[in-house]
Amino acid sequence: MNIHFRKMLKPEENVVEALNRWENDTKLVPLTRPNKDRVELxxxxxxxxxDLYQRLEFHEIYLIFVDDQLVGEMNYMVDPPHLFKRTEGTAWLGITIGESVGRGKGIGYQALSYLENEMKRNGLKRIELGVFExxxxxxxxYQKLGYSEIGxxxxxxxxxxxxxxxIRMEKLIK
Structure with missing residues (x-):
């Protein structure tokens, strides 16, 4: 299994297709987006x-591949207004392993480790994320990777x- 990552520099049709599939997958929706009620869920x-062009204005987006199959995406944005703890130079992290073939195999761990290195390389000192209870x-x-709950x-x-x-979690980048 060859796992690799690629930074997305411009929108791609195949990525839009995958994001639409994942965004509407009834098993993923509860995990990837907040919903106020059953109708929204x-x-x-x-x-x-x-939409992807607009997202690229505010996010650094990386694609996750197993062999040559796109299985997920991860991203971060710097100092967004929804941070729980407003500390300058904080990356807000998001990750979706959209294809079932990519789940439960340690890909998320490798992907987040890769993304943390990218954030460090870009001078960021802190990461925050939200994970549903x-x-x-x-x-x-996240705990295995050194994140701790802050609120x-x-x-x-x-x-x-x-x-x-x-649940909001943070990790300081060393």
Missing amino acids: ESKRIITME FNTTAQKL RVEAFTYYQDRMWAD
Whole structure:
């Protein structure tokens, strides 16, 4: 299994297709985006090339490949307004392993390690992320990588007929 990463410099049709597939995958939606209620949780979203151009203005986006198959994407933005702890030079991290073939094989660990090195190379000193309270698999991964909880945003997302918190975690880059 050959895992590699590539920074996305401009939108690509195949990436838009993959993002649309992942954005509307009923198993992924609860894990990747906050939803205020069942209607929003079950709603379909369409990502366009223009959406991806706009996203590239504020995010550094990296694609995750296993062999030659696109299996996920990861990204970060610097000092966004939704940080829990406002510390200048903080990267807000996001990752999606969209294809099932890429899950449960340590790819997320390798991808995040790679992205942390990219952030360090770009002079960032701190990383913050949010992970939904029910997503214990991701929480364990982040803890394994050295992230620690710094707070919670209660009643943040709807899933399984109730509201759940968003756990905010941080890691200092050394």
